[in-house]
Amino acid sequence: MAKAPTRDDFMTVDLPLPQPTQDNAEFYAAAKRGELRLQKCGACGRFRHYPRPVCPHCLSRELSWERASGRGTVYTWTIVRGPTLPAFQHKLPYNVVDVLLDEGVHFVSEVLDCPPEEIRAGMPVEATFVPVADDVTLVKFRRVA
Amino acid sequence: MPSHATIRDRAAVAGIGQTRFSKGLGSSEYEMAVEAIFAACEDAGISPRAIDGLVRYDMEQTDEEQLLAVLGNPLLRFFAGTGWGGGGSASVLVVAASAIAAGMAETVLVYRSRARGKYSGYGKDPKQGGRYWEKLATSLPGLNQWHVPQGLVSAFQEMAMLSMRHRIDYGTTDDQYADVAIALREHAMRNPNAVMRAPMTREEHHASRMISDPLRLYDCNIETDGAVAMIVTSVERARDLRQPPAVILAGAMAAGSHHIRLSTLFERPWEEDSPVRVARQLYEMAGVKPSEIRAAFFYDFFTSLVIIALEQYGFAPRGEGGPFVADGGLSFDRGRLPCNTNGGQLSEAFIHGFNNTTEAVRQIRGTSTSQVPGCDLALVAGGNTDPTGAVILRRL
Numbered sequence: 001m002a003k004a005p006t007r008d009d010f011m012t013v014d015l016p017l018p019q020p021t022q023d024n025a026e027f028y029a030a031a032k033r034g035e036l037r038l039q040k041c042g043a044c045g046r047f048r049h050y051p052r053p054v055c056p057h058c059l060s061r062e063l064s065w066e067r068a069s070g071r072g073t074v075y076t077w078t079i080v081r082g083p084t085l086p087a088f089q090h091k092l093p094y095n096v097v098d099v100l101l102d103e104g105v106h107f108v109s110e111v112l113d114c115p116p117e118e119i120r121a122g123m124p125v126e127a128t129f130v131p132v133a134d135d136v137t138l139v140k141f142r143r144v145a
Numbered sequence: 146m147p148s149h150a151t152i153r154d155r156a157a158v159a160g161i162g163q164t165r166f167s168k169g170l171g172s173s174e175y176e177m178a179v180e181a182i183f184a185a186c187e188d189a190g191i192s193p194r195a196i197d198g199l200v201r202y203d204m205e206q207t208d209e210e211q212l213l214a215v216l217g218n219p220l221l222r223f224f225a226g227t228g229w230g231g232g233g234s235a236s237v238l239v240v241a242a243s244a245i246a247a248g249m250a251e252t253v254l255v256y257r258s259r260a261r262g263k264y265s266g267y268g269k270d271p272k273q274g275g276r277y278w279e280k281l282a283t284s285l286p287g288l289n290q291w292h293v294p295q296g297l298v299s300a301f302q303e304m305a306m307l308s309m310r311h312r313i314d315y316g317t318t319d320d321q322y323a324d325v326a327i328a329l330r331e332h333a334m335r336n337p338n339a340v341m342r343a344p345m346t347r348e349e350h351h352a353s354r355m356i357s358d359p360l361r362l363y364d365c366n367i368e369t370d371g372a373v374a375m376i377v378t379s380v381e382r383a384r385d386l387r388q389p390p391a392v393i394l395a396g397a398m399a400a401g402s403h404h405i406r407l408s409t410l411f412e413r414p415w416e417e418d419s420p421v422r423v424a425r426q427l428y429e430m431a432g433v434k435p436s437e438i439r440a441a442f443f444y445d446f447f448t449s450l451v452i453i454a455l456e457q458y459g460f461a462p463r464g465e466g467g468p469f470v471a472d473g474g475l476s477f478d479r480g481r482l483p484c485n486t487n488g489g490q491l492s493e494a495f496i497h498g499f500n501n502t503t504e505a506v507r508q509i510r511g512t513s514t515s516q517v518p519g520c521d522l523a524l525v526a527g528g529n530t531d532p533t534g535a536v537i538l539r540r541l
Binding site for chain 2: 006007009010015016017019021050076078079080082083096098106107109132138
């Protein structure tokens with residue numbers, strides 16, 4: 001009888017990457033240039049994230065991709081200590097943060113070069129750009145002095 | 146009360162069934178589902194062939210087609226699924242009661258089967274047993290592309306961030322997390338079906354390893370195999386069956402976003418959170434106040450989320466869920482509100498909330514191993530994330 005498969009047979013080993021789509025390609029193209037660009041409503045002027053074709057506030061479909069300041073503060077955070085996916089195993093422990101950007105939207109990311117014990121809610125941070133594949137650059141953050 | 150749109154007092158849970166719960170049963174989800182369903186039919190005193198409706202958890206892999214083939218080809222006339230994730234665990238009863246109230250079916254099966262033990266290998270698809278997040282694709286077109294590549298790979302880490310914000314806002318503490326874990330463990334110690342039955346001290350809770358700050362190992366639900374099924378029928382029919390009916394006094398559902406999408410969740414006002422909306426709808430339909438509920442069954446995937454649920458369902462003012470659980474606040478015999486008297490998903494088993502629902506039924510029947518005296522009203526809430534659903538069960 002065939003041996004029953006175990007979890008090791010199914011484990012995702014490679015680094016999971018975003019798959020740019022028609023709805024978010026602008027975001028990744030901008031990140032690759034070192035810019036944080038977010039959708040801004042053409043009618044009510046509010047920013048939004050995640051990318052989507054309609055403004056959640058006023059339902060307008062008018063939008064532009066505007067360059068954001070890249071600045072914000074840590075709204076909440078965690079320190080991942082494991083388990084995690086094999087692709088992140090070497091980083092343990094690492095932080096994940098929710099940044100409240102000055103544009104009023106939340107962005108999930110990581111604060112680079114910040115030891116776990118120094119992460120604080122309200123900590124000011126600014127965007128930095130980390131290429132992880134040929135066509136994908138991730139938006140990360142650093143502490144602002 | 147809007148009489149034109151109510152499921153109040155129309156349906157009842159007439160049968161409950163389950164497999165053994167274990168960290169590894171070695172059975173397929175299909176096999177476990179069938180065992181639990183046969184047990185629920187036996188409990189109700191009906192033949193599986195009498196089932197004419199079915200409500201499936203939307204993640205459930207044992208589907209209608211597989212079940213029809215083993216239940217003697219019952220003549221289904223209603224079938225549906227409820228989303229999403231743990232939030233839908235009580236919604237199956239809301240949908241079943243809706244079908245019965247509308248006359249679309251009379252005997253509705255609800256069930257959940259999970260091979261979720263850490264070593265329960267089953268299939269490549271994330272929904273096929275084991276840990277879903279260990280089997281994610283490496284090219285992500287959906288919204289998890291905004292989390293997973295950043296290292297936020299699983300719901301427990303996302304719930305950790307949500308829990309951390311609750312601590313930032315209200316000063317919730319490790320001791321309060323331990324209060325939840327210990328109260329539920331004490332219930333599990335009295336329940337022979339529970340997987341985790343060793344005593345837990347506060348020190349042991351605090352010494353358990355940190356998984357994702359602020360959540361420690363003992364703040365997280367256990368990973369188990371098992372299945373649970375229930376037979377829901379009209380109140381009239383339930384009166385004539387084998388067991389005292391647990392009448393679905395009220396049921397409600399709400400969706401507003403998705404709990405895992407932190408960027409949109411944190412933008413919403415608290416009053417619009419789905420659990421808060423469900424609570425409002427539920428109490429209005431039931432015509433009862435939180436203070437009248439004798440036992441509550443929250444979706445205890447994490448200790449912190451039980452504390453938050455107490456606030457969302459109106460048992461504690463906002464921000465005061467932590468003090469509410471202190472000093473055995475959730476204990477069946479000395480608590481402010483007896484909760485998860487089976488040991489819950491933290492200590493009995495993690496069958497996506499269904500094992501908490503069957504325990505609520507036992508409380509209404511008076512057959513729990515941690516029985517609350519005179520338990521005539523029990524609340525069962527799905528994962529207090531988004532979307533979600535909840536019911537209030539009452540004694541006939």
